Amino acid sequence: MTSQELYKLRFPIGEFQKPDTISSEIINSWINDIERFPSEIEKTTKDLSKEQLNWKYRPDGWNIKQVVHHCADSHMNIIIRFKLALTEDSPTIRPYYEDRWATLIDSTDDNLENSLSLLKGLHAKLCQLLKHISEEEMSKEFIHPEHGKRFRLDETIGTYAWHSNHHLAHVKQAINHKGQF
Template identity: 25%
Template sequence: MPFDAAARESFLRRYAEGPALLRRAWEEVPGEARIWRPGEGRWSAQEVLIHCADSETYAAIRIRLLLAEPDPLIVGYDENAWARRFDYHAADPELALTLIGAVRAHTASMLAGLPGEAWERMGRHTQSGPYGTDDWLRSYGEHLEIHAAQIRRNLTAWEAGHGR
C-alpha cells in the first residue's frame, strides 16, 4: 500500500535517524558481551551490527535499481549464509558503523530530492513479488530500529545470565 505524504516523510526521517540509533545501542554493549550469542542459531550484537552494514550497502543499490532501471529485479539473499561466509565476528564494528552512516546519509540526500512520481516506481523482488519504492522505504525505514532493539535484547539477556 502506497504511503501518503505524511507517512512517507515519517519513514524518511526514521531512515535518516537510524544510524545514530544503532550506534547508541551498540555503544551500550560492553566489549565482552558483543560476540555473545543469546542462543543456538541466534546472532550476537556484533553479527547484528555487521549484518546491518551489509544490508545497508545492498539497500542503497536496491533503491537505485527501483528508481533508475526499467522493470527492476530486486534479488533476495540468505542473511544467515552471509553472516557465516563473511565471518561477521572478524569484521571491524567501527568501520561498519561508519559505512552505515555514510551510506544512509548519501541515500537520504538522494531521496530528499526525488519528485513525487518517483515514489510510484515498481519492480519485482525474487522472494516477495511486486516491490515498489514505498515497500523499500517501509522496510529500510525501520530496519535499523529493529536491529537496535535486537542488540538491546541481547544485552538484557547477557546481563541476566552474568548477574548484572
C-alpha cells in the same frame, strides 16, 4: 520457551505493517527513522565489551556484532535496489544469503568501526536520495525474485525504516537480557 515468546524475541517491534495509504508524512517519518539509525546503533553499542558483542538477542539468533554488520550489508544492498528502480524499468534485483553473509569474517569481527562508518555514509547518501524522490517516482518498483513480487519504493522506505528499528531493538534486547535466554 513458548512459540509466542520466541516470536516476540524475533520480532520485538512486530512485523512490518504496510499502511493502506502511504502519505508524505509517513514517508518523512520513515526517512527520519532511517536517518537516525546510524547514531542510535553507535550510541547503543559504543561501550560494549567483546563479550557483550557476542550476546545473542534470542536463542539461535545472531549476536550483537552480527546484527550490526548485517545492517551495513543489508543497507548497502537497499541503496543499490533504489537506484536500480529509479533508473530502470522494474528491474529484478539480486537477492543474497544474509544468513551465510553473517558467518563471514567481516560479520564476526569484534570491531564494529567499519560497519558503523559504512552505515553513517550509506544512510546519509540514502536519505539524500530518498528526500528527493518525486511522488511519481515513489510508485517505481523492483522485482524481488526470492519473494516473487514487486516492491514499490514508498513501501520499501517503510520496510527499511522498520528494518532499522527492528535490529536496533534486537541489540537492545540482547543487552537487556545480557544474552541469556
